[in-house]
Amino acid sequence: MRDAITVRNLSYTYPDGTKALEEISLEVHEGERVAIIGPNGAGKTTFLLHLNGILHGTDGQVEVFGKSADKEKREDIIKDVGIVFQDPDDQLFMPTIFDDLAFGPINLGLPEEEVRERVEKALLTLGLSDYENRCPHHLSYGEKKKAALAAVMSMEPKILVLDEPTANLDPRSRAELIEIIKGLNEREGITIVTATHDVNAVPELADRVYVLNKRITAEGTAQKIFSDVELLKETDLEVPEVFKLFEVLQCFGYNCEELPLSIDDAIEHLTRTVENEGGHIHLHIHKHTHDEVKKLKSKYEHHKTNK
Amino acid sequence: MIEYPEIDRYASLDSPMHRFDPRAKIIAFIFLIFSVVLIPDLKIAFIGLFFAIFLLILSRIPIFFVLSYMKWVAMFVLSFFIILAFTFPGEELAKFYFLSVTAEGLYTGSLITIRAFSAIILIFPMIGTMRFDTTIKALDRLKVPNSLVQILMFTYRYIFVFVDEFQRIWTAMESRGFKLRTTLYALRTIGNAMGMLFVRSYERAERVYQAMRSRGYTGNPKTLVEFEIRMKDYLLAVSIIGFAISLHVVSFVGVV
Numbered sequence: 392m393r394d395a396i397t398v399r400n401l402s403y404t405y406p407d408g409t410k411a412l413e414e415i416s417l418e419v420h421e422g423e424r425v426a427i428i429g430p431n432g433a434g435k436t437t438f439l440l441h442l443n444g445i446l447h448g449t450d451g452q453v454e455v456f457g458k459s460a461d462k463e464k465r466e467d468i469i470k471d472v473g474i475v476f477q478d479p480d481d482q483l484f485m486p487t488i489f490d491d492l493a494f495g496p497i498n499l500g501l502p503e504e505e506v507r508e509r510v511e512k513a514l515l516t517l518g519l520s521d522y523e524n525r526c527p528h529h530l531s532y533g534e535k536k537k538a539a540l541a542a543v544m545s546m547e548p549k550i551l552v553l554d555e556p557t558a559n560l561d562p563r564s565r566a567e568l569i570e571i572i573k574g575l576n577e578r579e580g581i582t583i584v585t586a587t588h589d590v591n592a593v594p595e596l597a598d599r600v601y602v603l604n605k606r607i608t609a610e611g612t613a614q615k616i617f618s619d620v621e622l623l624k625e626t627d628l629e630v631p632e633v634f635k636l637f638e639v640l641q642c643f644g645y646n647c648e649e650l651p652l653s654i655d656d657a658i659e660h661l662t663r664t665v666e667n668e669g670g671h672i673h674l675h676i677h678k679h680t681h682d683e684v685k686k687l688k689s690k691y692e693h694h695k696t697n698k
Numbered sequence: 699m700i701e702y703p704e705i706d707r708y709a710s711l712d713s714p715m716h717r718f719d720p721r722a723k724i725i726a727f728i729f730l731i732f733s734v735v736l737i738p739d740l741k742i743a744f745i746g747l748f749f750a751i752f753l754l755i756l757s758r759i760p761i762f763f764v765l766s767y768m769k770w771v772a773m774f775v776l777s778f779f780i781i782l783a784f785t786f787p788g789e790e791l792a793k794f795y796f797l798s799v800t801a802e803g804l805y806t807g808s809l810i811t812i813r814a815f816s817a818i819i820l821i822f823p824m825i826g827t828m829r830f831d832t833t834i835k836a837l838d839r840l841k842v843p844n845s846l847v848q849i850l851m852f853t854y855r856y857i858f859v860f861v862d863e864f865q866r867i868w869t870a871m872e873s874r875g876f877k878l879r880t881t882l883y884a885l886r887t888i889g890n891a892m893g894m895l896f897v898r899s900y901e902r903a904e905r906v907y908q909a910m911r912s913r914g915y916t917g918n919p920k921t922l923v924e925f926e927i928r929m930k931d932y933l934l935a936v937s938i939i940g941f942a943i944s945l946h947v948v949s950f951v952g953v954v
Contacts, residue, residue: 445908466914474912480859481905486831486851490921498914503922526831528702528858546913 393456395421395550395582396442396472401451403437411437413606415451419550424576424583426597426613428590430627433604435586436477439552442584443472455550470499473548477555479535483527488519488538491527495546513545517571533564540571550582551575556596557589569595590617591631594652602626613652620690633657635691642683643674702858705767706830708759715757715827719931720836726938727824733942734816739949740805743812746945750819757823764822768815775814782807830854835923844918851919856902863898867891 396419403412411434419425429435440446441453444460453460460468473495476482485491492510501509514520517537527535536556543551556572557565569592575581585596586603593600593613600616602609604626609616616622617630637650637657647664651657665672709716715723734746754764788802825833834854838847871891878884907915 440908443912445911465911469912469914474909476905476909476912478902478905481902482909484852484855484906484910485919485921486834486855490831493922494915494919495913497920497922498916506922526829527855542913 392420392422394454395419395423395456396584397452397454397457398441399452399454401438401441401448401453403434403441403446404449410605412441412448415603415607417601417607417610419582419584421456421549421582422576422580423599424597425585426593426600427584427586427603428588428593428600428616428628429586429603430588433626435603436554438603439474439554439584439586442550442552443474444468445474466499469495469548470546471548472550472552473543473546474552475540475543475554475556477558479532479539480527482539482542483535486526487523488514488525488527488530488541489523491538491542492545495542499546509545509547513541516544516575517541518567533560533567536560536564536568537571540568544575548581550584553583553585553587555587555589556585557587557592565592572596588628590629591633591653594631594656602628614649617652618650630691638687639684640674642680642687643676644680645672645674702861705826706828706833708763708826709829709832711758711827713756713758713827714934715753715823718827718934719925719927720828720832721840721925722927722931722935723824723828724833724836724840726935727820729939730942731817731820731824733945734820735813737809737813737945737949740809740812742945742949743809743816747812747816747819749941750816753823754819757827759822759826764819767822768818771814771818775811779807779811782810832923835921836925838921839923839925848919856899856906859902860895860899864891864895867894 396417398415398417401412401415402410404410415438417425427435427438437446441448442455442460444453444463444465447461455468455471458467460472483491485494489510492513493506496506496509510523514522517540519534519537519541522530522534522538527538530538540553540556551572553572556568560568572583572585573595576583583596585592587593587596597613600609600611600613601607602616602622608626609619609622617634622628623630631652633654633656634650634652637645637647637660641647641650645664647660651660661672718726730749734743734750737743737746754761783799783803784797786800786803786806788800790798791801791804792799828836831851831854834847834851837850838844868891871887876884876887878888
């Protein structure tokens with residue numbers, strides 16, 4: 392599988408001298424889903440802006456399908472890499488939804504016919520078919536967020552970069568957006584890079600995780616990252632609720648080696664366990680249970696004690 | 699609550715003005731507006747005002763909506779009327795202490811007031827009868843300089859965002875006990891809030907620009923739009939422009 396994105400020793404310093412990124416190296420394979428997690432102010436957004444050549448590192452290289460994001464013409468990079476910004480009001484800058492979706496394709500120099508087709512298709516993908524002539528200020532936040540994604544999808548990027556896609560959404564919009572993003576990866580093979588601190592969304596949106604805190608502090612499967620207590624403490628990160636619940640179950644004697652991260656994982660896991668153990672699950676309280684639960688709780692209280 | 703500046707609130711109605719091709723409408727009305735503000739004669743200015751009201755009625759835009767905007771204009775224009783009535787040299791009609799009202803002053807004051815009202819009323823059948831984004835696109839098709847079109851376009855888009863943003867700042871202030879008074883403290887607080895709004899706008903502008911560049915902005919955004927100009931649009935435009943010209947022909951010849 393070829394590399395969609397290769398970053399080598401990327402550093403970035405703000406004009407005022409503050410170091411935002413230090414020596415970042417990572418790669419994203421074509422068709423892969425990668426999450427970049429890290430606390431506020433860790434440089435996630437700054438890093439994403441390097442992926443399509445909006446910002447240029449003070450040092451190091453960014454390559455997209457082997458083309459240098461610094462040296463190629465920007466048009467050649469942005470047609471492969473689409474960035475969806477966190478605040479949809481930043482992203483939707485044209486008077487109507489149609490104009491906004493058409494903005495990218497027109498700039499790519501496509502003929503009018505094809506621009507209209509792409510707008511149509513993007514609206515359909517996002518379930519916004521009747522929204523063409525609406526103005527952004529008449530939409531709800533969830534609708535704006537979908538429209539912002541549609542505005543990038545109309546450029547038909549091979550790599551989709553999402554900055555906090557689930558932030559500030561109500562549960563329904565959040566679930567819808569996650570489904571849409573998963574679908575884009577499964578059906579169209581689009582490479583997905585997500586920056587987020589919504590750890591509950593990570594198992595659904597990523598196969599592999601990078602932890603970013605000015606530098607890359609860890610890399611691995613979600614499973615591996617969330618099991619690393621020290622790392623989580625260092626970077627002030629949380630683990631998915633399902634993961635925590637199964638750790639509690641472990642204290643009550645539930646037998647599992649790999650803890651599930653999402654509801655889907657959990658269902659699969661429980662089914663397997665029930666089948667293996669002859670039709671039921673055995674939980675019990677023995678004398679260590681309470682101590683273990685206490686220990687477990689204190690493990691996740693590092694947010695409180697640190698501050 | 700701060701109200702949104704929605705000049706195009708009644709754009710979805712149906713009337714001859716709504717069906718008028720946007721480009722022809724803009725040209726015809728701009729012609730007419732220039733014509734009414736340059737009328738030298740009071741009687742003819744009244745004819746212009748009646749025609750403006752006629753077009754407004756034709757557009758079916760509710761009068762109360764127009765009046766809600768007119769009140770600000772009225773306050774501005776009426777102050778001119780009063781100043782002119784008292785300061786213009788000429789035949790004295792009445793005297794209040796040291797101030798005197800002159801006939802010429804009243805005449806000039808009325809002329810300016812009527813012209814201003816006519817012009818403002820004409821704005822509504824012109825841009826109140828189509829969505830503002832259509833207006834912007836029509837201006838673009840009429841070869842108005844692209845940077846001007848962009849300024850309009852982004853102002854229109856972000857004015858709503860800024861209204862919301864200011865509303866949030868304001869609510870946050872009020873919920874911590876701030877009351878609007880004419881004290882130095884209140885003024886200073888409002889100054890800070892405005893400053894905050896500027897800072898936020900500046901930061902947003904930065905992010906919007908990044909989003910624009912991410913989608914290939916190079917300075918001349920184009921939009922796709924289909925306008926179709928028909929015979930009746932030409933006829934309507936020609937008759938409005940014809941009326942605009944005849945107002946001046948009549949006042950020049952001095953028929954009325």
